[in-house]
Structure formats: C-alpha cells, structure tokens
Amino acid sequence: MATAEYDDVRIDDVQELEREIASQRDANVPIEMETRDISVWFAKRKVLEGVSIAFPKQSVTALIGPSGCGKSTFIRTLNRLHELIPGAALAGEVLYEGSDIYAPEVDPVHIRLKIGMVFQKPNPFPSMTIRGNVLSGLKLSGMKRSNHDDIVEQTLTSAGLWNEVKDRLNAAAGDLSGGQQQRLVIARALAVNPHVLLMDEPCSALDPGSTLKIEETIRELSKEITIIIVTHNMQQAVRVADNTAFFLATDGNPGHVVEQGPTTEIFGNPRDQRTLDYVNGRFG
Amino acid sequence: MSSTETEFRDLQSAATSHRGDRVFNRTITGAAFTALVVLAGITVFLGLQAIPVLQTQGLDFLTTSIWSPPDYGIWGMLYGSVLLSVVALVIAVPASLLLSVFMVFLAPTWVAKVLTNLVDLMAAIPSVILGLWAFYILSPVSEEWQQLLNQYLGWIPFFQNESGNFSGTPFTAGFVLAIMMIPIVTSVTREVLGRTPPELINAAEALGCSLWTMLRYVALPYGRGGLIGGVMLGLGRALGETIAVFFVLKIVFDPVNYYNVIESGGGSVATLIVAKFGEASGPYETQLLLAAGFFLFMMTLLVNVIANLIVNRTGRLQK
Numbered sequence: 001m002a003t004a005e006y007d008d009v010r011i012d013d014v015q016e017l018e019r020e021i022a023s024q025r026d027a028n029v030p031i032e033m034e035t036r037d038i039s040v041w042f043a044k045r046k047v048l049e050g051v052s053i054a055f056p057k058q059s060v061t062a063l064i065g066p067s068g069c070g071k072s073t074f075i076r077t078l079n080r081l082h083e084l085i086p087g088a089a090l091a092g093e094v095l096y097e098g099s100d101i102y103a104p105e106v107d108p109v110h111i112r113l114k115i116g117m118v119f120q121k122p123n124p125f126p127s128m129t130i131r132g133n134v135l136s137g138l139k140l141s142g143m144k145r146s147n148h149d150d151i152v153e154q155t156l157t158s159a160g161l162w163n164e165v166k167d168r169l170n171a172a173a174g175d176l177s178g179g180q181q182q183r184l185v186i187a188r189a190l191a192v193n194p195h196v197l198l199m200d201e202p203c204s205a206l207d208p209g210s211t212l213k214i215e216e217t218i219r220e221l222s223k224e225i226t227i228i229i230v231t232h233n234m235q236q237a238v239r240v241a242d243n244t245a246f247f248l249a250t251d252g253n254p255g256h257v258v259e260q261g262p263t264t265e266i267f268g269n270p271r272d273q274r275t276l277d278y279v280n281g282r283f284g
Numbered sequence: 285m286s287s288t289e290t291e292f293r294d295l296q297s298a299a300t301s302h303r304g305d306r307v308f309n310r311t312i313t314g315a316a317f318t319a320l321v322v323l324a325g326i327t328v329f330l331g332l333q334a335i336p337v338l339q340t341q342g343l344d345f346l347t348t349s350i351w352s353p354p355d356y357g358i359w360g361m362l363y364g365s366v367l368l369s370v371v372a373l374v375i376a377v378p379a380s381l382l383l384s385v386f387m388v389f390l391a392p393t394w395v396a397k398v399l400t401n402l403v404d405l406m407a408a409i410p411s412v413i414l415g416l417w418a419f420y421i422l423s424p425v426s427e428e429w430q431q432l433l434n435q436y437l438g439w440i441p442f443f444q445n446e447s448g449n450f451s452g453t454p455f456t457a458g459f460v461l462a463i464m465m466i467p468i469v470t471s472v473t474r475e476v477l478g479r480t481p482p483e484l485i486n487a488a489e490a491l492g493c494s495l496w497t498m499l500r501y502v503a504l505p506y507g508r509g510g511l512i513g514g515v516m517l518g519l520g521r522a523l524g525e526t527i528a529v530f531f532v533l534k535i536v537f538d539p540v541n542y543y544n545v546i547e548s549g550g551g552s553v554a555t556l557i558v559a560k561f562g563e564a565s566g567p568y569e570t571q572l573l574l575a576a577g578f579f580l581f582m583m584t585l586l587v588n589v590i591a592n593l594i595v596n597r598t599g600r601l602q603k
Contacts (some may be wrong), residue, residue: 081489086392112492119490123483127505140493140501185487192491 029056032226033078033115033196038092039254040073040082047073049254051092053245055196060218060227062237062263065247066283070255071230074247075198078228079115080108096196113141116194120201122181124173124188131169133184137192151191158224159187160217179210186217197221199229203236215240234279238267246275330578337575345572346579349537349551353565358576360540362583364454364551368529369522371458371545376465377515383466384474389495400474407467415531418460423532426456430546445547452534454541454550460528465518472514476507509595516591523584526554535559553580 033055040048048070055061063071076082077090080101094101101111124133134152138145145151152169156162161183165176173184182202189197199218203211211233218227218240231237237244244266249255259266259275270276277283337345341356348357383403387396427450434450437443480503488498504511529552536549557573557580564570 079490081486084489109492109494112490117490119483119486121483123481123487125484125487125502125505127508128501136501137491140488140491140497142497188487188491 029059031055032057032097033228034095035074035078036093036095038074038077038090038094040070040077040091041089042085043087046254047249049256051247051255051257053257053260055226055228056243057226058222058224059242060222060229060240061243061245062241063228063230063245063247064232064234064237064278065255066249066278067232068255069247069249071247072200074255075117075200075228075230078196078198079112079117081112081117083108109141113137113143113192114194115196115198116189116192117198117200118182118186118189118202120204122178122185122205124176124181124184126172126174128173129170130165130173130176130184133173134187134191137188141192143192145191145193152187155187155190156184158190158217158221159183160213160220161187177210179206179213182206182210182214183217186214186221190221194225196226196228199227201230201232204232211236234267234281238263246270246272246278248274248278326581330574330581333571333574334578337572341572345575349540351537351556351560356572357537358553358556358579360537361535361551361553361556361576362579363540363542365523365553365580365583367454367541367543367545367550368458368461368533368552369519371454372461372465372522373515373519375459375462376469376518379462380466380469380473380514380518381511383470384477385495385499387474388477389499400471403467403470406463407471411464411525411528414460414464415528418456418528419531422460423451423456426453426459427451430455433546442543442545444544447548449548450546452532452548452550453546454533455545457529457533457550457552458545460532461522461525464525464528465522468521469514469518472517473507473511476510476514477503479510480506513591513595516587516594519587519591520584523587524554524580526552526558530555530558553577553583 031054034053036052038048038051039046051070051074053061063075065071073082078094082088082090090102096111096115100106101115125136128136131152134155135148137143138148138151153162153166156165161180164180165171165184173181176184182205186197186202203214206214215236218229221227222242229237229240241263243261244263245260246258246266247255248258259270259272266275267279270279337356344355344357346357346362347359348355349360350357383399387399391399430445430450430453433443433455434445438445484502484506485498488502493501533552533555534549535551535556537551541547541550553576557577560569561573564573
C-alpha cells in the first residue's frame with residue numbers, strides 16, 4: 001500500500017514539474033498575437049465573451065469546441081474580416097506584434113496581408129490559372145514583389161503542391177482535386193508573405209489523405225509563421241497543435257474559453273470537467 | 285452463346301404508359317413547337333414581301349438611303365438603328381452596372397429591396413408614356429446638355445454640330461432607349477453579381493482587396509457570360525423599339541448621319557415603319573415597309589445569335 005501511495009505522489013510531482021517547464025518555455029517564446037478580453041456581437045446578440053488568448057511566435061494553436069461556440073467568429077476578428085458583416089460589433093483588443101489592430105490609424109488591408117486566412121471550403125478563383133491564383137493576392141492588394149516565378153515555386157513547395165502541378169501551372173485551378181485546391185489556396189495566402197496564417201476548419205471538406213498532407217504542411221509552415229487553426233477534429237488538434245484553447249457556449253450564453261494551454265495538457269490532463277468530457281467525445 | 289438474339293424490353297412505352305401522362309407530354313411538346321412555328325411563319329411572311337422588293341429595287345434597297353418614288357433604300361435606317369443602340373448601350377451599361385453593384389455590395393438590405401422594386405417598376409412603364417415624357421420633358425433638357433457637350437467636347441467628332449439644331453438627335457433618342465434598357469440590364473446584372481459565391485468574396489477580402497479590385501478580378505470575370513447576356517437582352521429591346529424613338533427622333537434619309545450623335549436627324553427602321561405605314565401611298569409602299577421589317581428582323585436575330593455565341597463561349601472558358 002505504501003508503495004502505491006508513494007508512486008501517486010511521484011506522478012503528481014512529475015506532472016507539476018512538466019506544467020512548470022511548459023509555462024516557462026512559453027514565457028521565453030515571444031508572443032506574435034494576443035487577444036485581450038474580446039467580446040463579439042451580431043446585432044444585439046452577444047456571441048463571444050471575454051476571450052483572452054496569446055499566440056506564441058511560430059507555434060500552432062488549435063481552437064476546439066462544439067459547433068456554434070464562436071470559434072469561427074473569433075478567428076475572423078483576428079484579421080478584421082468580422083467587421084465586414086453588417087451589424088457586427090466588438091469590444092476588447094487584438095494585439096499584433098504588440099499593437100492594437102483595431103486602432104483608428106491601422107489600415108485593415110495591411111492587417112489582412114500580414115494575417116492571411118484559409119477557409120473551410122477550398123476557394124481558388126475559378127477564372128484564373130494555378131499560377132494566376134498563387135499571384136492573385138499580389139494583384140488584388142496592389143502589392144509589388146518581383147520574381148513572380150520564384151514566388152510561385154516557393155509557395156507551392158511550402159504548400160506541398162509543387163511536384164503535383166509544376167508541369168501545368170497554366171491549367172485552370174478548377175481542374176484540381178479538392179485537397180489540391182486547398183493547398184493551392186494555402187500557397188495563395190503565403191504569396192503575400194504573411195506572418196500569421198488563420199485556418200478555419202481547413203480539412204473539413206477533404207478526404208483523409210488530403211487532410212494528412214495539409215497537416216504535414218501546417219507542421220512545416222509553423223517553423224516560419226504562426227498558425228491558428230479552428231478544427232472539429234480532435235485528433236487533428238493533437239497531431240498539429242502546440243497549444244489548444246477549448247471554447248464552449250451553453251444554453252444561449254455567449255461562447256467563452258473554458259480552458260487553454262499546451263495541447264498535451266488539454267488532452268492529457270485537463271483541469272476542467274467539461275474539457276475532459278469534450279476531448280473524450282462525451283458531447284459535442 | 286446460348287442464344288444469338290437478345291430480346292429487348294420496350295422501355296419507352298412502358299415509361300409513358302400512363303394515359304394522362306401521355307396526353308400531358310404530347311400537349312407540352314406541341315406547345316413547345318408552337319414557338320418554332322410562329323418564328324418560321326413570321327420569317328416566311330416577311331421574306332415573301334421582301335423578295336419582290338429586292339426584284340424591283342435590287343440590292344440598292346439595302347445600300348442606298350432614299351425614300352422618294354420610284355427609288356427606295358433603307359441603308360440610313362438600318363445604320364441608324366445600330367447607332368441609336370450604341371448610344372443607348374454607352375449610357376445604359378455603365379449606369380446599370382453601377383446600380384447593381386450598389387444594390388448587391390453596398391446598400392443596406394432594405395434600400396436594395398426598395399431599389400429592386402423601383403427598377404422593376406421602371407420596366408413596366410409603357411413605351412408610349414416614355415415617348416410622351418421624352419417629347420415634353422427630356423427633349424428640351426437634352427438640348428441644353430448637348431449644347432454643353434458641343435461647347436466643351438466639340439473637338440471630338442462625335443460631338444460636332446454644324447446646324448446649331450439640337451432637336452431630334454440620335455443622342456436624345458438613344459437616351460430614351462437607355463432609360464428603357466436600364467431596368468432590363470440592371471435586373472440581369474444584379475442577379476448575376478448577387479450569385480458571386482460568398483467563398484470567393486471571402487477569399488478576396490482575406491487577401492486584402494478593395495471593392496473595386498474584388499469586382500475587377502473576381503465578380504465581373506465570374507459573371508461575364510451572364511453580364512453579356514443581360515446587355516444583349518437590352519440591346520434586343522433597343523433595336524426594335526419604335527414608339528418612344530418616334531416621338532424624339534427626326535427621320536432623315538439623306539445625308540446619312542454616321543456619327544454626329546448630337547446633330548439633328550437620324551434613322552431607325554422601326555420608327556420608319558410606324559411613321560410611313562399609316563400614310564402609305566399604296567400597296568407597293570406597304571410592301572416596301574414590310575421588306576424593311578424583314579431586314580430589321582434579320583438584324584435582331586443576328587444580334588441574338590451573336591449574343592448566344594458569346595455567352596456560350598465565355599461560359600465554357602470558365603469551366
């Protein structure tokens with residue numbers, strides 16, 4: 001009996017130590033983006049309340065939670081797409097490299113170029129070629145970058161698509177498969193040189209093979225840029241994310257963050273009972 | 285290899301063996317063919333009138349511009365119909381596009397709804413009413429606009445005016461046609477722009493583009509086929525419009541007004557017919573007018589065929 005008790009204590013200690021190391025490691029990593037007390041309304045309806053999350057540089061953060069808890073809404077506040085919806089309102093601050101992106105002097109176009117986005121449904125421009133799609137961000141924003149050929153090769157390589165399309169860059173983007181289209185869209189987002197990439201359920205419309213490829217791409221990209229990904233797939237969060245935030249909205253109350261921290265903690269040793277239930281598939 | 289002959293089951297009659305269904309199907313098929321029969325009937329009727337005219341007047345009927353016995357030629361009128369339509373297009377297409385961009389992308393929902401209804405209502409104004417309005421209200425105002433155009437842009441050949449007479453010009457007639465085209469073109473372009481997939485708009489917004497670049501590179505290319513179709517639909521109306529133009533255009537056979545859009549006098553086949561039909565001097569002049577109608581009909585058919593070709597081609601490119 002005595003040995004068992006001794007073992008329990010030891011396990012607790014080790015976990016405590018791990019937690020400490022994790023938090024110290026986080027403290028040493030510079031923060032790329034941070035939200036402070038974000039609340040969001042659509043017309044009169046409050047859909048998010050008091051969300052504060054820090055996104056360390058060159059890390060992957062997963063936002064998980066059941067449908068309708070405000071994850072997608074939250075991610076759209078991070079590059080000022082939220083404000084394009086009529087009746088949308090917001091309180092709190094979103095800091096990017098330490099300054100508020102909603103400050104009056106900030107140009108939202110500049111923010112959207114630094115903080116790129118990939119959506120749920122692959123959305124290449126159908127009237128453009130593969131190459132045209134990759135370069136479309138430069139064209140649409142009026143951004144000037146030389147070496148278009150290099151950009152096309154680099155970004156398609158980063159997105160894990162180069163080998164599949166290098167011989168038909170002038171083919172219509174619509175001819176690609178769904179998974180290829182999604183990687184093309186990632187390349188398109190990378191071409192304007194963003195520091196942060198937001199991904200709103202990027203694999204939910206894809207088959208398992210394509211999903212795996214996108215996940216590899218995400219891991220690879222996170223060596224260079226900061227990634228924030230909304231996902232319904234908990235295995236995906238475990239596979240790709242360094243940190244995880246769990247969102248929940250109950251009984252008509254606005255969504256909020258129940259728990260956040262290193263992914264291993266959220267899935268292996270959650271502090272909140274609701275997190276434990278959700279990550280074990282008991283609801284959602 | 286047991287039997288060399290396969291016995292096919294009769295699927296076609298089995299599928300339509302229900303009697304009510306069979307009657308219904310045949311009625312629908314018959315109705316569909318009625319449209320073809322009417323089209324062929326009109327073509328044959330008008331064509332039969334055109335043959336004797338071509339026999340007596342020769343090809344001069346199409347290449348000269350004169351209407352005094354015994355010589356008749358409608359070149360000026362055919363050309364005038366096209367010129368009026370071009371003037372109308374130049375005014376109506378930008379106006380309709382701006383209007384529909386506003387309704388789809390900028391206006392609050394309730395404003396867009398009110399505008400949609402108003403524009404649809406515009407289409408319901410009988411053309412004779414528009415003609416009266418153009419005669420009493422638009423013409424005097426238009427004369428002042430044209431004087432200004434002539435004063436400041438007179439160095440452009442289109443805006444030259446030697447006579448000092450600014451009434452009954454292709455510009456005024458084209459303007460009335462533009463007003464008639466705007467509701468048609470707007471309702472089609474509004475519909476087409478409104479169908480731009482939201483995920484493409486999202487993509488453009490996330491790439492930091494303005495409304496202008498989004499339209500230029502995403503919405504307009506996406507809806508190109510539909511937009512051209514809408515413009516052609518409006519053009520079809522402009523080419524054939526009779527009564528509104530009749531009120532404001534001075535018909536002149538000679539000289540043919542080729543490009544001086546603010547110079548008094550122009551032509552239009554449809555207006556020629558309505559102007560001369562009541563006072564036709566005899567069966568031969570009536571036949572001449574019917575022949576003119578035949579060539580107007582051919583011209584509108586040609587425009588429609590070209591429009592279809594363009595729409596089909598752009599539609600295919602998109603896939």
